[in-house]
Amino acid sequence: MSEHNQHIAPPIAERRPKNKEIHGQLIEDPYSWLKDPGYPDISDPAILKHLEKENRYFQETMSKHKETIESLFEELKDRKSEDEKSVPFFKNGFFHQWRFEKGDQYRRWFWAEGKIDDNPDTLAWKILLDENKLAAANSYFRLGALSISPNNELLAFSTDTTGDERFDIYILQLFDEKKLLGPIENTIGNVIWSEDSAGFLFTSVNDEWRPYRISHQPLENSPPKVIIEEKDPGFFLGMSLSQSEDYVFLGCSDHITSETRFIRRNDFDSEPRLISARREGHEYDVDHRDGKFFLRSNRRHPNFDIFSAPVTDFKEESWTLLVEGDPSTYIIDFLCLKSHLIVCTRENGLDQILIKDYLTHEAEPISFSEESYTVSLGTNPVQDSSFLRLNYSSMVTPDSVIDYEIASHKTVTRKQLKVPTGYRAELYITERLKVEARDKTEIPVSLVRHRNTTLDGKAPLYLYGYGAYGLSIPPNFSTNRLSLLDRGFIFAIAHIRGGDDLGYEWYTSGKLDKRKNTFNDFVDIAKALIEKKYTSEGKIVISGGSAGGELIGAAINQSPELFGAAAAHVPFVDVLNTMMDESLPLTPMEWPEWGNPITDESAFRNIQSYSPYDNVREMRYPPLLVTAGLNDPRVTYWEPAKWVAKLRHMKTDNNLLLLKTNMEAGHGGKSGRFDSLYELAEEYTFFLSQLGLIE
Numbered sequence: 001m002s003e004h005n006q007h008i009a010p011p012i013a014e015r016r017p018k019n020k021e022i023h024g025q026l027i028e029d030p031y032s033w034l035k036d037p038g039y040p041d042i043s044d045p046a047i048l049k050h051l052e053k054e055n056r057y058f059q060e061t062m063s064k065h066k067e068t069i070e071s072l073f074e075e076l077k078d079r080k081s082e083d084e085k086s087v088p089f090f091k092n093g094f095f096h097q098w099r100f101e102k103g104d105q106y107r108r109w110f111w112a113e114g115k116i117d118d119n120p121d122t123l124a125w126k127i128l129l130d131e132n133k134l135a136a137a138n139s140y141f142r143l144g145a146l147s148i149s150p151n152n153e154l155l156a157f158s159t160d161t162t163g164d165e166r167f168d169i170y171i172l173q174l175f176d177e178k179k180l181l182g183p184i185e186n187t188i189g190n191v192i193w194s195e196d197s198a199g200f201l202f203t204s205v206n207d208e209w210r211p212y213r214i215s216h217q218p219l220e221n222s223p224p225k226v227i228i229e230e231k232d233p234g235f236f237l238g239m240s241l242s243q244s245e246d247y248v249f250l251g252c253s254d255h256i257t258s259e260t261r262f263i264r265r266n267d268f269d270s271e272p273r274l275i276s277a278r279r280e281g282h283e284y285d286v287d288h289r290d291g292k293f294f295l296r297s298n299r300r301h302p303n304f305d306i307f308s309a310p311v312t313d314f315k316e317e318s319w320t321l322l323v324e325g326d327p328s329t330y331i332i333d334f335l336c337l338k339s340h341l342i343v344c345t346r347e348n349g350l351d352q353i354l355i356k357d358y359l360t361h362e363a364e365p366i367s368f369s370e371e372s373y374t375v376s377l378g379t380n381p382v383q384d385s386s387f388l389r390l391n392y393s394s395m396v397t398p399d400s401v402i403d404y405e406i407a408s409h410k411t412v413t414r415k416q417l418k419v420p421t422g423y424r425a426e427l428y429i430t431e432r433l434k435v436e437a438r439d440k441t442e443i444p445v446s447l448v449r450h451r452n453t454t455l456d457g458k459a460p461l462y463l464y465g466y467g468a469y470g471l472s473i474p475p476n477f478s479t480n481r482l483s484l485l486d487r488g489f490i491f492a493i494a495h496i497r498g499g500d501d502l503g504y505e506w507y508t509s510g511k512l513d514k515r516k517n518t519f520n521d522f523v524d525i526a527k528a529l530i531e532k533k534y535t536s537e538g539k540i541v542i543s544g545g546s547a548g549g550e551l552i553g554a555a556i557n558q559s560p561e562l563f564g565a566a567a568a569h570v571p572f573v574d575v576l577n578t579m580m581d582e583s584l585p586l587t588p589m590e591w592p593e594w595g596n597p598i599t600d601e602s603a604f605r606n607i608q609s610y611s612p613y614d615n616v617r618e619m620r621y622p623p624l625l626v627t628a629g630l631n632d633p634r635v636t637y638w639e640p641a642k643w644v645a646k647l648r649h650m651k652t653d654n655n656l657l658l659l660k661t662n663m664e665a666g667h668g669g670k671s672g673r674f675d676s677l678y679e680l681a682e683e684y685t686f687f688l689s690q691l692g693l694i695e
Helices: 045-078 131-135 504-508 516-531 547-558 575-579 587-594 601-610 638-650 675-690
Strands: 019-022 025-028 089-091 094-099 108-113 126-130 142-148 154-160 167-173 178-193 199-205 211-218 225-229 236-241 247-253 258-264 273-276 284-289 292-297 305-310 320-323 329-336 340-347 350-357 363-365 374-377 387-393 400-405 410-416 428-436 442-450 461-464 490-494 540-545 563-569 624-629 657-662
Touching: 045 638, 045 657, 045 675, 108 131, 126 131, 126 142, 126 154, 142 167, 154 178, 178 211, 178 236, 199 236, 247 284, 258 284, 273 284, 284 329, 292 329, 305 329, 320 340, 320 350, 329 374, 340 374, 350 374, 350 387, 428 516, 442 516, 461 516, 490 516, 516 540, 516 547, 516 601, 540 547, 540 675, 547 563, 563 675, 575 587, 575 601, 624 638, 624 675, 638 657
Parallel strands: 142 178, 211 236, 461 490, 461 540, 540 563, 563 624, 624 657
Antiparallel strands: 019 025, 089 094, 094 108, 108 126, 142 154, 154 167, 167 178, 178 199, 199 211, 211 225, 236 247, 247 258, 258 273, 284 292, 292 305, 305 320, 329 340, 340 350, 350 363, 374 387, 387 400, 400 410, 428 442, 442 490
């Protein structure tokens, strides 16, 4: 692990005494002043000055590698098609498609009137919306909703221009492109039209960025009518349109409990009807087809089942079991087509798609030739469809859009991602290992490398992980990853507990009082890859974002000697203080995930034992790149800022420690498909320099 020659002095944050006592223990937090007391307004001059100093230090330190960064950026950019476009889909008399044209940072959305059997290439396409024009005056831009009214006369869209994930909704008349309504501010961004196109539903967020209210907005000049409002600060509201488009489902949930109400799409003024009242630990979601609701629920098995119930008798005692989950079959999604029920499962960590006949109850899996891959539902907007659209890839197979013809059982590849600079899958090798963790649990690892990279312990290895919220990390394809593989890196994904890679219990075995399994799995995988001669100590670089950034912080606290460098993006590292601050946007909702340290002393002790910020010690740490977003509502900017400040004060090495805060962005960093690549080029350059692979 190389030492950093400190020609440039790093910023040193002031330590201001701040103590509080909880559960009989005094907690010291000398960097708490980095949280602006006026948050979400961030205007404290001392805070902004400190963040700007850190940004200058980042820029000045990385400036010596500017040529490498620029070269990598161009390399990453050259692998992206300038004129990429989506596979068209047909709905309500029109084909729809997005496109990138040369130089575009953002998509252009098109539509073309036609019939379902028409060749889309022969139609007269018209532009619906150009994101590039909307983004032109903003340093950050993100499109939320894009929804055409059922009468094809109106367009609803929403935009976020700060990164704070508060979207403004606008309504345009499509025949003359005049703005009819908007902005409707402080929304989560989604829109559902009424059947008669006379109004729409939208979801509002409160001051704490919690989706708490769903309202009906008529197009006539009248105020919105509240449909439902959630008072519990630990629950978020959301809404979805059934595949039949007859019903709107109004869902309310935290991380372990949900309940759903419904209204008909032709009557937004009706009283929402409750399907099943919330009870702790019961999660379910709903779809509709031909007079029946279909429900994915964990009431019987933690890996979920699928039930059906008549629309006229939908209480739980009337649910009929259709598809069973079991210890090896995890039901993760479903779709109600007219002729068949589509069931998405994960069996022993591998994605499966089942086609189930409503009448015969026979279920047929779709087969795929590769041993390891990822497949999920694509764009399927019409219930009465003869085919199923899927998204497919593996660590060596580029992203593909596949149509599965249900009657003939044939698959047709409609699109495969093209790499303009050229790509030969046979040059790369992918494999899947199982590593025994310290508690004897076997943890899967997906790896890919160039065929010329030998397994002699000399290769650098990039290890990625997340491990939270039941989110799996699929073994998919990445053009960006080729820049590492072609330089001799091995790339590995750690399918650690806390995600749901091997089922729902894989998730629960990495949360609350079992949270440290996640970090132990990651460290044990790193040790095993060294033992198996994939790499060696000090040649592993690690990266993770958000809760994955917490993983990185915990790993370098536990075993810093293993890693040659680390990157933690918008890292959730100040876990204890955040979970004790009820005023923050996500805290009450997060207690089922992490525990409530305010009321539960055991949760307090557990979080305190692993929270990266609270466990910084006087020892050597690997070189570290940390990022933050000033407008981030999910992981607030002060978490990474405080962590870096404490690391600078405590660590005993002279290794590089960098903090880069996006002052005009949020959780996802810079927007725009090319701007975001520049930040990735910076990360790759950081790793190459710290491993001594570039000067």
